[in-house]
Every structure is written in C-alpha cells, then in structure tokens.
Amino acid sequence: MGTSTTTTPAGRTAVAAAPAALPGPYLFWLAGTQAGLLGDAALHLALGWAAAAHGGGAAGLVLTAITLPRTALVLLGGAVADRFGARRVMLAGDAVMLAVTLALAAVSGGRGTPLWLLLSAAAVIGTVDAFYLPASGSMPRRLVGPGQLPRALALRQAGGQVAALLGAPLGGVLVAVGGLPGVALADAASFGVLLLVLLRVRVAEPEGLQPAGSGEAERGPARPGLLREAAAGVRLALRDPLLRAALLLTGVAAGALLPVVSLLAPLLARAHGWGAWSAGLLAGGQGAGVLAVAGLVSWRGALRRAGVGAAAGLCAASAGIAVLAWAADPVTATAGGVLAGAGSGLFACHLGPLVLGGAPATHLSRIQAVLTLVQSAALVLSTGLLGLLADAAGARWPTSLCALVTGAAGLAAWASTVLRRA
Structure with a gap:
C-alpha cells in the first residue's frame, strides 16, 4: 500500500518510497483541532435553533453577531498572533471559550435561552474567532516542513470536511437530548481537550519571528502599533505578485463556489420539486467530493505545480456546477455536486x-x-447578489453564472505566469 515498484531497463526493480509520515506534533494538534471543530459545529446549530424560537429576525441577528466581529477584527487578530505567537493566542482563545461555554450552559440551564444570552454568546464567539482563526491557520507552517505542507493542509481540510458533515447531526442529537446546556457542555469539553493538546505541543517559531516577551523582542527597537502591523500584512499581500494573484483567485472562488451548496442547491431542489432530501443529497455529494480529493492529496501528495492544480480544480468545479444547474433529476444533480466538490477540493x-x-x-x-x-467579504457580497438574481430569474441562471465565473477564474489562473510556475 505504501510503496510502488517499477522495473528499470536493466531488469532491476526499484522501490519508490511512500511520502514521509507527517510529524507527530502536527497530527496530535490536528486531532485536537478536529474535536474542537465538531463541538463548534454542534454549538452553532444549537444557537441557531434556540434563536429561531424568537423568530427569523432574531436568528439572523444572532448569526450576524458572530460574523460581524469576526470580519471587523480579523486583521487585528492576525497582527496579534504574529506579535505574541500563534500558540499563545490559541491558548488564550480556548481558555476564554471554555469559560464562556460553561457559563452558557449554567445560565441557559437556569434561565432558558433569552435573546440577550444568545447574542452575547455569539458576539464572544465571533470576537474570539477573529483572533483564533489567523493563529490556527498558520500552525501547519509552524509544525511541518515546506515539502510536507500540501499534504498537511489537505489532511486538515479532510478533517474539517468530516467535522462539517458530522457536526450538524451531532448537534441535532445533543439538542434533542440535552438542549442548549447539553451542547454547551459538550463544546466546553472540546475546548478542554484543545487546551491540553496545546499545552503539550511545542511550536518552534519560524526564523525571523520573535514573539513579544522574548529577550530579543524586549531588547530590540520599539515596534509599531498593532494596527500598523495589520496594515503591513495587507500591503504585503497586495505587493507580492504570487500572494496577490492567489488571494484574488481565492476571493473569486469563494464568491462563486461557496454559495452553490449553501444557497443555490436548495433553491434548485425546491424549483424542481425534489424535496428537502435531495438538497441534503446535493450537499452530501459536494462534501464527499471534497473529502475524497483531500484524502488523496494527504495520502499521496499534491501536484508539483500547485498553480496548475488550482486551475484544474476550478475548471472541474465549473463543469460540476454546470451539470448541477441543468440537471433534470436528483441523481444527475448529485453527480454534478460530487464533481464540483472534487474540483473545489x-x-x-x-x-x-x-x-x-x-x-x-x-x-x-x-x-x-x-x-x-x-473569503468572507466575497461570500457576503455574492450571496446577496445571487439571491436577488434567483428571485428575479430562477435558480438555474445564477447557478450557471457561478459555473461561468468559476471556469473563467480557472482559465485565468492557467494563463497567469506567476501562478502557473508556482
């Protein structure tokens, strides 16, 4: 399974070794992270369910209370993690969330789920996410070598997809059994696991990074303010040709790919009269496609030219979305969802x-x-516009537009010299 053999012209057999195993500390951290993702997915479902009891406007307000601080503070969160160290920021975030989820369980168990409690919990979650997500996103680079980074990220994506697929059903079961207090306690347990994992994992900061508190940082010249450091990150992303191209492509892909499953697939299912089960089938097919490709890359490794692989993925996703848009039955539509998921993966x-x-x-x-x-800005903008277009012209045309934009982005990536040679 782990090796392959080839025969040389001289008749001798050469053995090709399988890719080296990922470092133990990374796998240990990743296992803890997946436990946290499961708990978070369950809690988000429970918060939405509890908020829905107060009406649709209240449910939308709770979701906004998560996304607004996350979006507004994420650049500052990245600067804090680079200055003080990603591990420190994650330890602080997990400690805060452990306390918050325990308090949420206690208060909701005694007083029910008033709207002010749900809004307060959502605001804290969004604020912690703004600092936690940039720190967590940088951890693979801090724990694995450059040659193993594609496989490490693919394994993380596969784990995240599994958590997304299992988190909502798990949340539903926990809500049915223990209500919001039970879900909050389960999420608190996941944060406890994450704290223990992070206390065991030692992160060697990359060369050139000295978190605040180290001797070098204290003896060095005065550092600029955090807002200036956050702005420096934006300037670097805009100035570096590879980062600029990759981030632009990411924004286009987020705006054209992500709303297909969350928004357009349910609208298509309703328009065809397929029923709610078909919408779930479409989402499951897309998730299966992502999981299959991510698992393969984590096992065998990525293509040598990453830019070519990204372009090919967008072109495949475009074809899958087009099939989904014009499918006449749920089976064909699900096949399109699988192809779209594989391409996006x-x-x-x-x-x-x-x-x-x-x-x-x-x-x-x-x-x-x-x-x-x-990603967040592109998704917010495109979701609203695609929803309006679906109201005016039906779900098929905005889905076709997503296929067109995704395919054009793939071709543009293929034509980009900086991405093609990456």
Missing part, C-alpha cells in the same frame, strides 16, 4: 500551500487574516 489543496508557503515567516498569521477577510 483540488483547488483548495493546491492554493492553500501557495498562500501559506509564500508568506514570510514574520507575517504568517497576518496573511491568513487577509485570506479570511477576502
């Missing part, structure tokens, strides 16, 4: 290492913050 598995590997060691978390901001 191929894109992410190759572009992610380009962004993380192309960032200077001193700006790892800040570049991850810019990446998060680009």
Whole structure:
C-alpha cells in the first residue's frame, strides 16, 4: 500500500518510497483541532435553533453577531498572533471559550435561552474567532516542513470536511437530548481537550519571528502599533505578485463556489420539486467530493505545480456546477455536486500551500487574516447578489453564472505566469 515498484531497463526493480509520515506534533494538534471543530459545529446549530424560537429576525441577528466581529477584527487578530505567537493566542482563545461555554450552559440551564444570552454568546464567539482563526491557520507552517505542507493542509481540510458533515447531526442529537446546556457542555469539553493538546505541543517559531516577551523582542527597537502591523500584512499581500494573484483567485472562488451548496442547491431542489432530501443529497455529494480529493492529496501528495492544480480544480468545479444547474433529476444533480466538490477540493489543496508557503515567516498569521477577510467579504457580497438574481430569474441562471465565473477564474489562473510556475 505504501510503496510502488517499477522495473528499470536493466531488469532491476526499484522501490519508490511512500511520502514521509507527517510529524507527530502536527497530527496530535490536528486531532485536537478536529474535536474542537465538531463541538463548534454542534454549538452553532444549537444557537441557531434556540434563536429561531424568537423568530427569523432574531436568528439572523444572532448569526450576524458572530460574523460581524469576526470580519471587523480579523486583521487585528492576525497582527496579534504574529506579535505574541500563534500558540499563545490559541491558548488564550480556548481558555476564554471554555469559560464562556460553561457559563452558557449554567445560565441557559437556569434561565432558558433569552435573546440577550444568545447574542452575547455569539458576539464572544465571533470576537474570539477573529483572533483564533489567523493563529490556527498558520500552525501547519509552524509544525511541518515546506515539502510536507500540501499534504498537511489537505489532511486538515479532510478533517474539517468530516467535522462539517458530522457536526450538524451531532448537534441535532445533543439538542434533542440535552438542549442548549447539553451542547454547551459538550463544546466546553472540546475546548478542554484543545487546551491540553496545546499545552503539550511545542511550536518552534519560524526564523525571523520573535514573539513579544522574548529577550530579543524586549531588547530590540520599539515596534509599531498593532494596527500598523495589520496594515503591513495587507500591503504585503497586495505587493507580492504570487500572494496577490492567489488571494484574488481565492476571493473569486469563494464568491462563486461557496454559495452553490449553501444557497443555490436548495433553491434548485425546491424549483424542481425534489424535496428537502435531495438538497441534503446535493450537499452530501459536494462534501464527499471534497473529502475524497483531500484524502488523496494527504495520502499521496499534491501536484508539483500547485498553480496548475488550482486551475484544474476550478475548471472541474465549473463543469460540476454546470451539470448541477441543468440537471433534470436528483441523481444527475448529485453527480454534478460530487464533481464540483472534487474540483473545489483540488483547488483548495493546491492554493492553500501557495498562500501559506509564500508568506514570510514574520507575517504568517497576518496573511491568513487577509485570506479570511477576502473569503468572507466575497461570500457576503455574492450571496446577496445571487439571491436577488434567483428571485428575479430562477435558480438555474445564477447557478450557471457561478459555473461561468468559476471556469473563467480557472482559465485565468492557467494563463497567469506567476501562478502557473508556482
């Protein structure tokens, strides 16, 4: 399984070794991270369910209370992680969330789920995410070597996809059994696991990065303010040709790919009269496609030219979205969803290492913050516009537009010299 054999012209057999195993500390951290993702997915579902009891407007307000601080503070969060160290920021974030989830369980168990409690919890989650996500996104670069980065990121993506697929059903079961207090306690347990994992994992900061508190940082010249350091991360992303191209491509892909499953697939299913089960089938097919490609890349490794792999992924995703848009039955539509998921997985598995590997060691978390901001902004803008277009012309045409934009982005990536040679 782990090796392959080839025969040379001289008749001798050469053995090709399998890729080296990923470092133990990274796998240990990743296992803890997946536990946290499962707990978070369950809690998000429970918060949405509890908020829905107060009406649709209240549910939307709770979701906004998560996304707004996350988007507004993420650049500052990246600067904080680069200055003080990603591990320190993650330890602080997990400690805060452990306390918050325990408090949420206690208060909701005694007083129910008033709207002020849900909004307060959502605001804290969004704020912690703004600092935690850039730090967590930089960890693979801090724990694995450059040659193993594509496989490490692919394995992380596969784990995240599994957590997304299992988190919502798990949350539903926990809500049915223990309500919001039970889900909050389960999420608190996941944060406890993460704290223990991070206390065991030692992160060797990349060369050139001295977190605040080290002797070198204290004896060095005065550092600029955090807002200036956050702005420096944005300037670097705009100035570096590879990072600029990769982030632009990420924004286009986020705006055209992500709304297909979350927004357009359910609208298509309703328009065809297929029922809610078909919408779930489409989402499952897309997730299966992502998981299959991410698992393959984590096992065998990525293509040598990451830019070519990202372009090919977008072109494959474009074809899958087109099939989904014009499918006449749920089976064909699901096949399109699988192809779209496989393409998006191929894109992410190759572009992610380009962004993380192309960032200077001193700006790892800040570049991850810019990446998060680009994805979030593109998704917010495109989701609203695609929803309006679906109301005016039906779901098929905005889905076809997503296929067209994704294919054009893939061709543009193929034509880009800086991406093709990456």
